Amino acid sequence: MKAKRIHRIAAITKVLVENPFKTINLNFFADALNCAKSSISEDITIIRETFKKFNMGDIETISGASGGVMYKSLVDLKETCSILQNLAKRLSRPERILPGGFIFMTDILFSPDLASKIGKIFATRFHTANPDFVVTVETKGIPLALMTANYLNLPLVTIRRNSRVTEGTSVSINYVSGSTKKIQTMSLAKRSLPQGARVVFIDDFLKAGGTIKGMTELMDEFEAKVVGVGVLISTKHPQKKLVEEYTSLLVLNEIDEFSGIIDIAPVELI
Numbered sequence: 001m002k003a004k005r006i007h008r009i010a011a012i013t014k015v016l017v018e019n020p021f022k023t024i025n026l027n028f029f030a031d032a033l034n035c036a037k038s039s040i041s042e043d044i045t046i047i048r049e050t051f052k053k054f055n056m057g058d059i060e061t062i063s064g065a066s067g068g069v070m071y072k073s074l075v076d077l078k079e080t081c082s083i084l085q086n087l088a089k090r091l092s093r094p095e096r097i098l099p100g101g102f103i104f105m106t107d108i109l110f111s112p113d114l115a116s117k118i119g120k121i122f123a124t125r126f127h128t129a130n131p132d133f134v135v136t137v138e139t140k141g142i143p144l145a146l147m148t149a150n151y152l153n154l155p156l157v158t159i160r161r162n163s164r165v166t167e168g169t170s171v172s173i174n175y176v177s178g179s180t181k182k183i184q185t186m187s188l189a190k191r192s193l194p195q196g197a198r199v200v201f202i203d204d205f206l207k208a209g210g211t212i213k214g215m216t217e218l219m220d221e222f223e224a225k226v227v228g229v230g231v232l233i234s235t236k237h238p239q240k241k242l243v244e245e246y247t248s249l250l251v252l253n254e255i256d257e258f259s260g261i262i263d264i265a266p267v268e269l270i
């Protein structure tokens with residue numbers, strides 16, 4: 001039965017949004033909705049204009065025999081600033097201060113709604129780097145990395161703090177924590193990454209950069225190329241990190257558990 005335009009638009013939109021950064025051939029829609037490709041093209045034009053008007057991402061048409069249409073799940077600068085300002089406000093509440101000068105963030109990191117928004121920001125930042133995988137280290141960075149991978153339509157690879165016998169042969173390295181100066185171990189199963197893969201790191205927190213440096217060294221064992229590093233929060237001090245190039249969404253300027261002050265603010269993104 002031939003679908004009406006309003007039904008086609010709803011169906012096409014659902015498929016595109018659920019498959020970001022994936023090229024879908026117009027023949028797929030034409031066959032599924034029992035209509036001509038010319039009608040599908042007109043529907044996609046309407047969807048593209050609607051998405052553009054309401055800043056809901058981009059719809060890109062890829063020409064050629066293997067071409068089609070692709071949804072790019074991007075967030076604009078205005079919405080990004082609003083999201084980060086709200087996050088900074090929530091994280092600045094005095095009751096979040098933990099003994100030792102730490103911040104309680106678990107509720108935010110494991111909130112599907114907030115993790116999704118952060119993941120979309122990272123996806124917007126790193127999609128032009130053309131990564132093949134999103135990589136993180138267990139455990140708190142996993143929700144952010146998973147949402148980033150979802151919006152980029154890429155596999156997620158999780159580095160373990162210790163090896164797991166259930167994952168087969170693995171590669172392990174020792175690294176020095178930049179903040180505690182303690183020697184720690186991280187490992188990754190050999191079958192997790194092909195040689196030469198392009199990867200983006202996503203993590204929740206960066207202080208001195210020891211963990212990110214260790215992850216980079218582990219990627220060297222797989223001959224993988226790190227094309228981007230994203231963290232939700234980085235600290236103002238120490239100013240000199242063990243990694244030079246990274247994208248931080250928020251910066252922690254100061255935390256004083258005695259006065260109950262958490263000074264955290266969005267980073268100015270360009």
